[in-house]
Amino acid sequence: MTTSGSDVSVESVVRGVVARHRDQRGALLPVLHAVQAELGHVPQEAIPVLAEELNLSRADVHGVVTFYHDFRREPAGRTTVRICRAEACQALGADSLVRHARESGLTLGETTADGSVTVEQVFCLGNCALGPSVEANGRLYGRVGPARLGSILNGTVSS
Amino acid sequence: MNNSSDSAVTVHVPRDSAARSVGADEVAQALQDAAARGDFAIDVIRNGSRGMLWLEPLVEVVTPQGRVGYGPVAPEDVAGLLAAGMLDGADHPLRLGIVDELPWLARQNRVTFARVGVTDPLSTKDYVEHGGLAGLRAALELAPADVVAEVTASGLRGRGGAGFPAGIKWKTVLDCADELKFVCCNADEGDSGTFADRMVMEGDPFLLIEGMTIAAHAVGASEGYIYIRSEYPDAVATMRRAIGIAREHGWLGKGVLGSSLDFDLHVRVGAGAYICGEETSMLESLEGKRGMVRAKPPIPAIEGLFGKPTVVNNVLTLTTVPMVLAHGAKAYQDLGVGRSRGTQVFQLGGNIARGGIVETAFGITLRELVEEYGGGTHTGRPVRTVQVGGPLGAYLPTSLFDLPMDYEAFAEAGAMLGHGGVVVFDDTVDMAAQARFAMEFCAEESCGKCTPCRVGSVRGVEVIDKIVAGTHRDENLALLEDLCDLMTEGSLCAMGGLTPMPVRSALAHFPDDFLGGRRLLEIHPVRATEGTA
Numbered sequence: 001m002t003t004s005g006s007d008v009s010v011e012s013v014v015r016g017v018v019a020r021h022r023d024q025r026g027a028l029l030p031v032l033h034a035v036q037a038e039l040g041h042v043p044q045e046a047i048p049v050l051a052e053e054l055n056l057s058r059a060d061v062h063g064v065v066t067f068y069h070d071f072r073r074e075p076a077g078r079t080t081v082r083i084c085r086a087e088a089c090q091a092l093g094a095d096s097l098v099r100h101a102r103e104s105g106l107t108l109g110e111t112t113a114d115g116s117v118t119v120e121q122v123f124c125l126g127n128c129a130l131g132p133s134v135e136a137n138g139r140l141y142g143r144v145g146p147a148r149l150g151s152i153l154n155g156t157v158s159s
Numbered sequence: 160m161n162n163s164s165d166s167a168v169t170v171h172v173p174r175d176s177a178a179r180s181v182g183a184d185e186v187a188q189a190l191q192d193a194a195a196r197g198d199f200a201i202d203v204i205r206n207g208s209r210g211m212l213w214l215e216p217l218v219e220v221v222t223p224q225g226r227v228g229y230g231p232v233a234p235e236d237v238a239g240l241l242a243a244g245m246l247d248g249a250d251h252p253l254r255l256g257i258v259d260e261l262p263w264l265a266r267q268n269r270v271t272f273a274r275v276g277v278t279d280p281l282s283t284k285d286y287v288e289h290g291g292l293a294g295l296r297a298a299l300e301l302a303p304a305d306v307v308a309e310v311t312a313s314g315l316r317g318r319g320g321a322g323f324p325a326g327i328k329w330k331t332v333l334d335c336a337d338e339l340k341f342v343c344c345n346a347d348e349g350d351s352g353t354f355a356d357r358m359v360m361e362g363d364p365f366l367l368i369e370g371m372t373i374a375a376h377a378v379g380a381s382e383g384y385i386y387i388r389s390e391y392p393d394a395v396a397t398m399r400r401a402i403g404i405a406r407e408h409g410w411l412g413k414g415v416l417g418s419s420l421d422f423d424l425h426v427r428v429g430a431g432a433y434i435c436g437e438e439t440s441m442l443e444s445l446e447g448k449r450g451m452v453r454a455k456p457p458i459p460a461i462e463g464l465f466g467k468p469t470v471v472n473n474v475l476t477l478t479t480v481p482m483v484l485a486h487g488a489k490a491y492q493d494l495g496v497g498r499s500r501g502t503q504v505f506q507l508g509g510n511i512a513r514g515g516i517v518e519t520a521f522g523i524t525l526r527e528l529v530e531e532y533g534g535g536t537h538t539g540r541p542v543r544t545v546q547v548g549g550p551l552g553a554y555l556p557t558s559l560f561d562l563p564m565d566y567e568a569f570a571e572a573g574a575m576l577g578h579g580g581v582v583v584f585d586d587t588v589d590m591a592a593q594a595r596f597a598m599e600f601c602a603e604e605s606c607g608k609c610t611p612c613r614v615g616s617v618r619g620v621e622v623i624d625k626i627v628a629g630t631h632r633d634e635n636l637a638l639l640e641d642l643c644d645l646m647t648e649g650s651l652c653a654m655g656g657l658t659p660m661p662v663r664s665a666l667a668h669f670p671d672d673f674l675g676g677r678r679l680l681e682i683h684p685v686r687a688t689e690g691t692a
Contacts, residue, residue, distance in 0.1 A: 025465065028447030029430060033389075060448075067449040067606075069431030070389050086351030087546055090596070091509035091584045092537065123433060123550075123600065125390055126354040127177050128582065129212040129507060129514025138392060142180035 010045045013038050018053040028054060028064055032071055041072035077111040077118035081152060082135045085121045088128035093145075097132055100146040104153060117153060167200035168246045169221040173276065175208035175361050176393040177354070182234060183216035189237040190218075199246060207362020209276035210516030211263055219258055222248035228255040263532060268494065269518045270502045271479050272355075275362035281400055283408055286365045292410070294481030298373045299418045306377035307333055310480060312488035314500030319345055319438075319473030320548065320577040320653075322499075322566045325480075328470060331460035332378040335468035340380040342371050342470045343445065343463070344477055346387040346394070347429050347436040350549025352580030355504040355516060356474035360387070360394040363478070364401035365410070368424060370477035372415060373484055374470050375422040383424040384464070386441050389431055398426050433604040437652045438471045440606060451606045452652045473578070475504055496522035499565035509546075509582035510536045526560035528581055540585035544669070546593075548577025550600050551657035553664035554593060573664060575657070590669035595623045597661040605654055611646045612655025618642060619662065627675050636673075639666075 017034040021027045031050065035042055042065050051058045065071045083101065085094050098108065101119050111118040127133040130142030136152050144152070172187040173179075187203055194201045208215060217230035218240075227248035229240060236253060243251040255261060269275075278285035286292070298306045311326025332340060344367065348356040360367060371383045387395050402424050405411045413421050427445055429435050435444045439453035442464050463469025479501065483491050491501045499521035505528055507514045512534035517523075529535070529545060536542055544554045553574035555562070562572055569576050584593075598619030605612045619642055625635045643659035650656040666673060 024425075026445055026447035029427065029444060033428060033430065054447075063449050064447070067432065068429075071430060087550060087593070087596070088352045088508040088580075088582045090593075091582060091588065122390060122431075123604070124349055124351045124353075126348065126357040127180050128352045128354055128509065128580070129511065130177055130180055130215070131509070133180065135390075140176050140180040142177060 010039065010043050011049050014046045014049040015053060018050070028056070028061070029068075032065060032068075036071060040075045044073070074111075075115075077116050079116060079137055079153075079155065080118045080120065081149075082120045082122040082125075083108075083149075084123070084125045084127070084131065084133040084135075086124040086128075088124070089131035089133055092131045094132045096146060097134065097144065097149050100149055101153070104150070106153070119153075167202045169202045169204060170246070171204050171206045171219040171221075171226070172216060173208040174205035174280070174393075175215075175276075175358060176391075177212050177358075178208050178215040178217070179393075181215050181231065185234040186216045186218060186232050186237060189234045190241075193237060193241055197241070199241075201246065204279050206278060207275045207280050208358060208515075209258065209264060210272065210358065211261070211513070212515040213513045214255065217255075217258070218245075220245055220248055224248060225257040225259060228258040228261070229253045230255060263513065267518050268502050268520055270482050270491070270494075271359065271366075271475055271504055272363075272516060272518045273482075274366065275359055275516075278363070280362050280364055280397060281404060283365070283404060286363075290485065291365055291481075292369060292416070294484035295369045295373055295376075295410075296416065297484045298376055299416060299420065303333055303377050303379060306373065306484065309488050310377070310483055313483040313491040314488075314495070314498070315476065315479055315483060315491065316499070316566070317473060318475035318479070318503070318578065319436075320350075320575070322576075325472060325476055328460050328472070329374065329377050331458070332380070332468045332470050335461060337468050339382075339465075340378055340468045340470075341464045342374045342378070342380045342383040343442070343472075344371055344383070344385040344474060345436065345438060345441055345471055346385050346391075346474050347441060348391070348474070348578070349388060349433040349436045350551075350578055350580050352508045352546065352582035353506050353549060353578045354508070355506050355579065357391050357394050358516060359474060359478050360391070361397050364397050365405065366478045366481060367398070367474060368401060368405050368410065370480040371424060372411065372420070372422055373480050374472070374477060376415075376418075376420050378468070378470055380470065381421055381423070383422065384427050384445055385424065386427050386429060386435070386445055388429045388435075395426060395428055402426065432606075433600075434606040434652075434654055437654065439652070442469070442471070449606070451608050452654075454651055475578075494520040496520070496563065496565050497567060499567070503564065503576070503579050505564070505579045505581055507533045507581050507583070510538055510585050511583045512537050512539075521565045522563045524561050524563055525555065525581070528564070529560065529583055533581075533583065536583060536585045538585050538587075540587065542583055543586040543588050544584050544590065546582045546584070546661065547580065548575040549580050550597060551575075551653055551660055552577050552580070553660050554590065554668065555664065556668040573660070573667075575660065590665040590672040591623060591627050591675075592672075594662045594665040594673075595620055595627075597658055597665075598623060601654060601658040609650045609652075609655055611649035612658070615642055615646045615649075615655065616658060619646075619658070623662075623673075626673050629675055636666075 050061045106119045125133045134144045214230035219226040307329045315325045316322040434440045435450040440450040444450040505517040601616035607613045622639045
């Protein structure tokens with residue numbers, strides 16, 4: 001993930017992404033996923049460019065970006081850890097994982113001050129028979145207890 | 160895989176993401192490292208999962224007697240297994256026997272999941288050798304109306320939860336005169352406790368392609384979309400690769416299998432919104448908009464994606480269609496009970512000893528699923544409740560465990576089958592907390608279009624808090640009842656309309672939990688069986 005510093009490069013990234021996806025029907029979601037993949041988030045400066053390129057109002061684009069949980073307005077930490085809090089994982093103590101994260105000084109939905117970790121909640125990773133489940137940087141872990149979550153958070157579990 | 164030779168032993172290690180979540184990649188790597196060092200040759204095939212998830216990673220060795228299973232295998236077990244003679248199917252404490260003969264699997268009636276876990280998901284050769292394309296070839300010999308008639312005659316109902324007959328939906332689309340029509344697969348499997356869509360997409364992706372292509376022929380559609388939730392990156396990657404392979408083989412594109420059918424397929428990825436599992440929200444999302452529910456009518460079959468006639472079906476519905484065409488409507492119709500025909504793919508999850516996929520004819524009871532297949536709880540404590548049908552489904556007490564799994568029987572008991580998810584809780588669960596969570600989840604995931612859902616769910620959390628705190632309990636119980644009525648009657652879709660189901664069932668079956676007494680029992684021990692990856 002590269003995080004861009006200047007508006008000019010945000011603009012060029014966004015225009016490049018749109019050019020690649022323009023022939024798709026209803027391209028905004030694929031475009032937003034691609035912008036986020038390149039920039040690590042969907043910066044505010046991207047919105048007017050998207051609106052212009054896709055012939056939408058800025059309000060429309062803003063509405064879509066803010067509707068979906070996946071799209072970030074700010075960069076995430078270098079590691080993103082998502083703890084599943086849906087019912088199947090609750091049944092095996094997902095809340096104890098959240099508590100463990102909190103006791104380690106990590107708040108759900110926030111990034112640590114040093115930019116190392118973002119901890120989030122997610123509702124269902126589709127691993128409901130092997131819960132509690134956690135996902136870290138795109139990798140899924142099953143049967144996660146507090147000790148294993150600690151290793152994931154400390155990066156001692158390879159990912 | 161570079162050890163391939165005549166003497167190489169074929170070893171299967173699942174690539175399914177549940178198996179990977181407990182170390183399947185590391186096990187496969189350990190096997191290949193050992194082969195690279197030692198004097199034996201193996202071909203490692205990354206199959207799907209058989210769905211016996213408590214045995215994952217389940218390693219299967221092909222022997223003259225059949226596929227011998229070992230599991231659950233940790234990477235550090237590999238050296239010992241090889242030394243014990245695993246490649247000859249030899250005995251070892253982790254040896255399970257011939258996998259096809261394991262009672263948990265052998266008792267099932269696998270129709271949709273027949274190939275999942277058996278084959279290499281991306282091998283076209285495996286697919287065809289195991290009966291793939293037979294349904295599509297049969298369909299292409301028939302006129303579209305005859306394909307629709309066959310699906311209607313099979314009694315196949317939508318497996319996404321609503322249970323609407325698939326054939327009737329398809330006929331509506333077929334009868335529309337538009338030039339452009341779509342087939343959309345709703346693969347936004349957001350319900351907790353459901354993972355069958357993910358497993359079939361990861362484990363047998365050509366089956367979904369085949370089912371959607373049959374649907375396209377049946378209704379006259381030229382384009383298809385598979386809308387997969389972003390929480391399933393492995394399913395997204397597998398489906399995309401499978402579509403590419405299918406195009407190369409002429410299974411998609413211009414003149415499918417040499418016929419006059421032109422049909423192409425695209426994968427779209429959701430962006431973390433539960434509501435997009437609702438069909439009209441999904442269509443809005445596919446159009447690049449906020450996933451807001453549409454009022455019906457018009458129904459999507461007539462005005463669906465971009466205003467065009469559209470088939471919207473769930474993964475399991477579409478992946479059942481090839482069997483119906485290959486073996487005939489009667490073969491499917493002969494399974495099941497009452498108006499619930501065929502098989503259902505039940506998914507056992509939560510606090511369960513033997514969780515996974517149980518595909519069986521409708522009519523099986525909860526008791527058989529939870530006690531016989533599931534073996535009780537993972538924690539070893541007594542089962543207290545089971546939530547069936549996802550976060551909008553009812554919590555059922557063990558006194559209702561003899562209820563047969565069929566759409567009508569469940570509806571009568573104030574519950575629903577939904578997508579077949581069964582989530583088990585032990586006796587430490589606090590049902591007032593679960594009811595509160597149902598409202599909280601609705602507040603978090605509501606699309607916001609209807610006031611009863613958007614605001615009612617927030618009020619629901621507050622009212623439940625007051626009841627548990629003992630504040631004007633009777634008045635607040637009456638208020639909660641009124642709120643549940645309003646949400647049920649006043650919401651456009653199932654999000655607001657069904658959130659009262661878990662709340663009311665919790666209240667009806669576990670009223671004591673709302674008296675504030677169970678707070679003391681806040682223990683959820685996770686047993687020391689943490690994965691090894």
